[in-house]
Amino acid sequence: MQNFKRINFYKINKIKLSKFIKIHSNNIIKNSIINDFTIENLSSSNLLIDNSILFLKKNFLNKNTIDKKNVVIVTDRDEYFDLFENKNSVILVASLDNIYKNFLDTIFISDDHKNFEDKYKLINGSYISIDAEIHKTSKIYHGCVIGKGCKVGKNTIIKENCSIKYSIIGDNTIINENSTLGSTGFGFPTNSGSNELFPHLGYVYIGNNCSIGSNCTIDRAKIDITHIDDYCMLDNLIHVAHNVIIKKNTTIAAQTGISGSVSIDENTTIGGQVGLAGHLKIGRDSIIAAKSGVTKSIKSKSVVAGFPAIDIKKWKKIMVKLKSWT
Secondary structure (H helix, E strand, O other), rough: OOOOOOOOOOOOOOEEHHHHHHHHOOOOEEOOOHHHHHHHHEEEOOOOOOOOOEEEEEOOOHHHHOOOOOEEEEOOHHHHHHHHHOOEEEEEOOOOOHHHHHHHHHHOOOOHHEEEEEEEEEOOOEEOOOOOOOOOEEEOOOEEOOOOOOOEEOEEEEEEOEEEOOOOEOOEEEEEEEEEEOOOOOOOOOOOOOOOOOOOOOEEEOOOOOOEOOOOOOEOOEEEEEEEEOOOOOOOEEEOOOOOOEOOOOOOOOOOOOOOOOOEOOOEOOOOOOEOOOOOOOOOOHHHHHHEEEOOEEOOOOOOOOOOOEEEHHHHHHHHHHHHHH
């Protein structure tokens, strides 16, 4: 994801770090605050921003990469607190999920969870936000809804009944009927007994010369970006979860489900009805056979099949033995 940058589709309520600590005092175990400052944004391990807060749980971040001004790190892991204690402001908390959700609800005003109204205009049978940017050479078919902040590039076609929000779409791309881009991802506090989803404040990026099939769902990222690069082709009935990265020239067949934070490298081919577990890395030039269940990361130029997915030659031998036993 070269040239990645944060695009905010929401308003920000700034808050002093000292006030943040006071609000969440019951959840804070200890802190090492270097200086007080105003929290103005949210960082991630992919993108660090000055005067921001970073919630660090699963993604290890090397201490030498923290080079921004005034980044406070909130974590529920002792080793992370010890690592950053003398370099950055650090807060160790009992429950990262609870403080994370509360913070997002406090500082970020997202249309999706604050019920702010968008202003639309009816154009050729579609409702298009007055704050959306659609190039004059692109075509929007009937029955679509395109939310504010969305951008559509040149010569792009969006067919009937698509719902598009929190999304940037490039040039010469086709979004086929009934697809949804920018919906809320499936992220929620664990062990909370609540079915309330985390606010998702990222967005979806679809590159140039892509084809997105009908009835696909592509969720926006939690913080950063769900990214589908140039020349990717998605068949019908595909789900791409939050934070997924799909790089150039990847082809994915129908009914595939890609879990959150999966990274798929260039020139990958994925067969129909494949399922990928979360946070995996799929190497470039790989092939995943139809109906495979991928539970581990895959090296470049691999060809895998089965559940759990293994090298296709081994899988074929196993299938031959199974048939001989029946």
